[in-house]
Amino acid sequence: MIDLRLSESELEARRDHLVGFIRETAEAAGTDQAVLGLSGGIDSTLTAYLAVEALGEANLRGLVMPGEVSREDNMSDAEWVAQELGIPYDVFEINPIVNEFLDTYSEAEDDRLAVGNARARTRAVLNYLVANHEGSLVLGTGNRSEALVGYFTKYGDGAVDCHPLGNLYKQQVRQLAAHVGVPEELVEKPATAGLWAGQTDEEELGIGYDALDAILALHVDGPLSVAATARELDDVTEEQVRTIRGMVERSQHKRRVPPSPDPLE
Numbered sequence: 001m002i003d004l005r006l007s008e009s010e011l012e013a014r015r016d017h018l019v020g021f022i023r024e025t026a027e028a029a030g031t032d033q034a035v036l037g038l039s040g041g042i043d044s045t046l047t048a049y050l051a052v053e054a055l056g057e058a059n060l061r062g063l064v065m066p067g068e069v070s071r072e073d074n075m076s077d078a079e080w081v082a083q084e085l086g087i088p089y090d091v092f093e094i095n096p097i098v099n100e101f102l103d104t105y106s107e108a109e110d111d112r113l114a115v116g117n118a119r120a121r122t123r124a125v126l127n128y129l130v131a132n133h134e135g136s137l138v139l140g141t142g143n144r145s146e147a148l149v150g151y152f153t154k155y156g157d158g159a160v161d162c163h164p165l166g167n168l169y170k171q172q173v174r175q176l177a178a179h180v181g182v183p184e185e186l187v188e189k190p191a192t193a194g195l196w197a198g199q200t201d202e203e204e205l206g207i208g209y210d211a212l213d214a215i216l217a218l219h220v221d222g223p224l225s226v227a228a229t230a231r232e233l234d235d236v237t238e239e240q241v242r243t244i245r246g247m248v249e250r251s252q253h254k255r256r257v258p259p260s261p262d263p264l265e
């Protein structure tokens, strides 16, 4: 089994690197302010911890955006993160906004995925409303595992100005979070997109993050063939490696600028 764990010195180097990345990205955009959605999950929690180191607590704004299916414990964890870090934050209820969309186009109201994605896109609109008004950047929270398999909503949680965690696999996000002092119960909490009741990443993806990360590291980012990857990983089949590879290929459109036709000859 490939070991993706980072040593203490590697974690410290990553921390410095990502803090520097946030600071330089803001500077290059002519600001020292940023906003991000706080969900109580580990990706937004770690991003907030790093952003406070980069910009200072007064320059970061958290948006806690409960919807109809948000779990109360996650929303109270999100508020705890803002309070613990001492960052200003707002609580914006998205339900009335999403309901307006569904009143306008009621055909979609029983479509779990379409409604869930509308929740993520509503949060993106609110992030940019604040960013435009305050002259701040929208910090993304996506990690490499989600980005590669396309496990995010296009123009929803994917609609951001930078991805500080974009080169960390999910298990490395948890490791770095523990390293910077995020409490263990937040580090260990199961990942959920929170787009519909009971949703968890690992159930929807059909694979655990440790196995997913290993397949991505060996086969997608690394040089091993499908067969060699399955041989290397206990409990991973060739079929699973092909499934993940298919997800990576089918989601390419989410990682690219939308195409336009070439100019006429």
Ligand SMILES: Nc1ncnc2c1ncn2[C@@H]1O[C@H](COP(=O)(O)OP(=O)(O)OC[C@H]2O[C@@H]([n+]3cccc(C(=O)O)c3)[C@H](O)[C@@H]2O)[C@@H](O)[C@H]1O
Residues within 6 Å of the ligand: 113, 117, 120, 146, 150, 151, 152, 153, 154, 155, 156, 157, 192, 193, 194, 195, 201, 204, 250, 253
């Ligand atoms: N080949 C192609 N070239 C260009 N565009 C293409 C395309 N195929 C689809 N599309 C477009 O993309 C749309 C589908 O993409 P999208 O709207 O994103 O929808 P989709 O990928 O179907 O759903 C989003 C997935 O991400 C998960 N998610 C969302 C948010 C947060 C998290 C989390 O981890 O917290 C996870 C969610 O649970 C779900 O599994 C299509 O409706 C179409 O407009």
Ligand SMILES: Nc1ncnc2c1ncn2[C@@H]1O[C@H](COP(=O)(O)OP(=O)(O)OP(=O)(O)O)[C@@H](O)[C@H]1O
Residues within 6 Å of the ligand: 036, 037, 038, 039, 040, 041, 042, 043, 044, 045, 063, 064, 065, 066, 067, 070, 123, 141, 157, 190, 191, 192, 193, 194, 201
């Ligand atoms: N209820 C919410 N309030 C504010 N922001 C949210 C909410 N739900 C999702 N988001 C935003 O969407 C991002 C993507 O969600 P995602 O679930 O991938 O990350 P996470 O919740 O931080 O971590 P995890 O994947 O472990 O649940 C979040 O990091 C956060 O910025």
Ligand SMILES: [Mg+2]
Residues within 6 Å of the ligand: 039, 041, 042, 191, 192, 193, 194
């Ligand atoms: Mg989440």
